[in-house]
Amino acid sequence: MKNTMTMIDNRTGKSYEFDIQDATRGPSVVNISSFYAQTGMFTYDNGFTSTASCKSKITFIDGEKGELRYRGIKIEDLAPKRSYLETCYLLLNDRLPDEQELLKFDLELRHRSLLHENLKNIFATFPTGAHPMAALSAATAALSTFYYSHLDISDENGYQEMARRIIAKMPTLAAFAYRHSIGAPFIQPDIDRSYTENFLYMMRAYPGGKMHHGINGERKIKAIEIKALDTIFTLHADHEQNASTTTVRGVASTGAHPYVAISAGISALWGRAHGGANESVIKQLEMIGSVENVDKYIAKAKDPNDEFRLMGFGHRVYKNFDPRAKILKNLQDQLKDELNLDSNLMNIANKIEEIALADEYFISRKLYPNIDFYSGVILTALDIEKSMFTPIFVIGRTVGWITQWMEFKKDKEKKIARPRQLYLGK
Ligand code: ACO
Numbered sequence: 001m002k003n004t005m006t007m008i009d010n011r012t013g014k015s016y017e018f019d020i021q022d023a024t025r026g027p028s029v030v031n032i033s034s035f036y037a038q039t040g041m042f043t044y045d046n047g048f049t050s051t052a053s054c055k056s057k058i059t060f061i062d063g064e065k066g067e068l069r070y071r072g073i074k075i076e077d078l079a080p081k082r083s084y085l086e087t088c089y090l091l092l093n094d095r096l097p098d099e100q101e102l103l104k105f106d107l108e109l110r111h112r113s114l115l116h117e118n119l120k121n122i123f124a125t126f127p128t129g130a131h132p133m134a135a136l137s138a139a140t141a142a143l144s145t146f147y148y149s150h151l152d153i154s155d156e157n158g159y160q161e162m163a164r165r166i167i168a169k170m171p172t173l174a175a176f177a178y179r180h181s182i183g184a185p186f187i188q189p190d191i192d193r194s195y196t197e198n199f200l201y202m203m204r205a206y207p208g209g210k211m212h213h214g215i216n217g218e219r220k221i222k223a224i225e226i227k228a229l230d231t232i233f234t235l236h237a238d239h240e241q242n243a244s245t246t247t248v249r250g251v252a253s254t255g256a257h258p259y260v261a262i263s264a265g266i267s268a269l270w271g272r273a274h275g276g277a278n279e280s281v282i283k284q285l286e287m288i289g290s291v292e293n294v295d296k297y298i299a300k301a302k303d304p305n306d307e308f309r310l311m312g313f314g315h316r317v318y319k320n321f322d323p324r325a326k327i328l329k330n331l332q333d334q335l336k337d338e339l340n341l342d343s344n345l346m347n348i349a350n351k352i353e354e355i356a357l358a359d360e361y362f363i364s365r366k367l368y369p370n371i372d373f374y375s376g377v378i379l380t381a382l383d384i385e386k387s388m389f390t391p392i393f394v395i396g397r398t399v400g401w402i403t404q405w406m407e408f409k410k411d412k413e414k415k416i417a418r419p420r421q422l423y424l425g426k
Pocket of ligand 1: 273274275302308309311313316365367371
């Protein structure tokens with residue numbers, strides 16, 4: 001049996017043959033790279049629902065089974081069992097670190113967490129109140145000016161160093177973007193704190209390092225808060241060829257600087273159909289206001305003449321429960337007592353979930369809660385402003401973007417991303 005697919009043009013009766021390439025997991029692909037040369041036509045796939053844009057060995061998703069694996073390891077075996085830094089190491093190196101390797105990796109990231117003093121001035125040019133996602137995208141692009149001579153690196157050590165640097169600096173960039181947005185002075189990273197704790201520290205501390213929380217006085221960072229945020233970072237670390245990762249690979253394909261590519265990924269992530277959904281979920285729960293109003297908004301979401309959508313529901317790939325959402329739901333239940341979660345928002349969220357999961361509209365369209373549905377409630381419990389929900393997604397996803405960038409650079413078949421069109425103009 002030949003591993004090919006034959007297509008027939010019914011207008012002419014001509015047939016064309018294309019190779020089928022098998023995957024190690026998931027669907028095979030039909031290699032149509034010779035389609036135009038053979039047929040003189042393009043293929044049309046609006047929203048790329050049937051298109052594999054690259055070959056990859058990093059992350060695997062089975063949307064029907066609700067399965068997610070990083071480098072072959074199931075997400076349930078990483079979050080919350082392994083730390084975010086172990087997950088970063090896994091994605092970058094294709095294996096988990098041993099104790100010594102993890103220690104070295106952690107220390108290097110701590111050392112690299114500082115920003116060049118001049119970079120602070122970038123934030124000063126933005127108005128107070130600037131959305132942290134906009135500031136973060138701009139500051140990440142600006143970071144490339146400090147490492148411009150690194151543009152032409154082409155060896156593994158150079159790639160890995162670029163990766164560790166951006167992973168180390170992203171929490172500092174995000175925290176600075178936040179502090180600027182509220183007009184607060186920047187807090188420099190503290191080398192004695194772990195990756196995730198340091199981010200919470202830079203968000204919360206007063207100059208001099210004191211941790212205060214309104215009239216309640218000293219606000220120590222609790223171990224459970226670090227664990228929750230670390231789990232959120234791990235769950236966001238990579239997600240195959242989603243919109244922002246495709247953007248990063250697209251920019252990388254032109255040979256541009258990797259940090260500019262990541263800046264473009266941050267911009268793509270901001271939209272509410274993608275990473276911006278986590279901020280929108282909480283805004284929507286606040287707008288709904290009480291459990292009594294839930295039915296009204298469910299009806300709006302189902303109305304084909306109403307553009308209202310339930311934020312945090314549905315996913316392009318997961319047509320069964322999002323496995324990341326399952327882990328977060330468990331985490332949310334664990335945190336409920338310890339962190340005194342906002343019960344009104346949680347009650348509204350629980351009610352929406354209960355109704356939607358039993359409603360024919362959502363069942364028939366396979367619309368389940370996604371990761372963003374739960375992450376917002378958890379981040380609210382950690383006293384994190386809504387505007388920082390998507391920057392937190394950025395911190396987690398930076399390792400995925402840079403790993404995908406490295407894979408692209410090493411791909412012997414790489415080409416500039418240059419799709420064609422069905423022209424319908426004059
Ligand atoms: N609420 C109500 N109806 C919905 C929702 C929703 N959240 N999502 C999809 N639908 C409906 C659509 O109206 C459509 O109905 P129809 O067949 O009657 O026209 C059907 O379900 C299919 O929707 P599409 O938009 O075609 O699905 P697609 O796979 O292109 O979109 C997306 C996926 C963008 C995530 C969508 O479900 C959505 O907008 N969800 C809300 C935003 C959100 O939570 N985004 C986060 C995604 S996860 C992430 O990026 C980390």
